[in-house]
Amino acid sequence: MTSHETGSGPASAPDYGDLGRRTAMRRAQLGLSRTEVAARAGAATGYLQYVEEHSATPSIGFLLRLADALDTTVAELIGGTAELPPGFDRAGSHPEMRELGTAECRERLSSHGVGRVAVTVDGVPAVFPVNYTVVGDLVGYRAFPGSGPAAAAGHEAALEVDHIDDAFRQGWSVLVMGPAHVVTDLDESLTLEEHAFTAPWAGSGRQEWIVIRPTQITGRRIEVPG
Known part of the structure; x- marks a missing residue:
C-alpha cells in the first residue's frame, strides 16, 4: 500500500x-x-x-x-498522527521551492491562527506558540505580562506561520517581522478583542495584547510536481 x-x-x-x-x-x-x-x-x-x-x-x-x-x-x-510532529514522512520526489508574493503571504496568514513568535529571553533566543489575530496591518497576540511571548514588546520581533501537508509532502511558511509593542490604547485593545477568533488555547489570564507592526512579510512554498 x-x-x-x-x-x-x-x-x-x-x-x-x-x-x-x-x-x-x-x-x-x-x-x-x-x-x-x-x-x-x-x-x-x-x-x-x-x-x-x-x-x-x-x-x-x-x-x-x-x-x-x-x-x-x-x-x-482517524487521528493516528495526532501526537506526531508534522513532516514525519519522507521528502517528495523532485521537490521545488518557490517564493510567495506579499499577497500570497497575507492570504495564508489569514485573519487568525496559531504561529510561533521568536524573542530573546534573558539573552537567550526562544520561540513560543501563540494564537494570533490580524487586524489591518497589525498582527497581535495575548500573553501574560512578563512572560516569554511578552518579551517581544519594545524590540524587533518575528512571527512565523506554516502549514505542512504530510499526504503530499508539501507545505508553506510565512515570516512576519517588525517592531512589537504592548497595547495600552483602550480602543486598539477593544478592536483586537472584537476581531479575536478565539481565546488563547493555553488558557485564560493572558490579557496583555502584544502587537507586531510588520515591516517585512516573506514566504516560501515547497511543491512536488505531479
Whole structure:
C-alpha cells in the first residue's frame, strides 16, 4: 500500500469516534460541500453526513476512498498522527521551492491562527506558540505580562506561520517581522478583542495584547510536481 492510502509513522489504535470531526474539518479546509466529497468518495451524501455527525465505524474501503476524496490519509482522518510532529514522512520526489508574493503571504496568514513568535529571553533566543489575530496591518497576540511571548514588546520581533501537508509532502511558511509593542490604547485593545477568533488555547489570564507592526512579510512554498 502507498503512504497516501494508509499514512506512515508508528501505528496507532484507530479512534473512529474522532473521525467525524476530522472529516468535517478537512472538508471545510478544502471548501468542499458534503455532496462534492460524497461524490468523490463514491458514497451517498446522507452516509457522509452520518459519518460526520455520529460515531460511525466505516469499512477500510470507504476510509481509503474518503481519504483520497479529501486529499489526505486514513491515519490523518482517524487521528493516528495526532501526537506526531508534522513532516514525519519522507521528502517528495523532485521537490521545488518557490517564493510567495506579499499577497500570497497575507492570504495564508489569514485573519487568525496559531504561529510561533521568536524573542530573546534573558539573552537567550526562544520561540513560543501563540494564537494570533490580524487586524489591518497589525498582527497581535495575548500573553501574560512578563512572560516569554511578552518579551517581544519594545524590540524587533518575528512571527512565523506554516502549514505542512504530510499526504503530499508539501507545505508553506510565512515570516512576519517588525517592531512589537504592548497595547495600552483602550480602543486598539477593544478592536483586537472584537476581531479575536478565539481565546488563547493555553488558557485564560493572558490579557496583555502584544502587537507586531510588520515591516517585512516573506514566504516560501515547497511543491512536488505531479
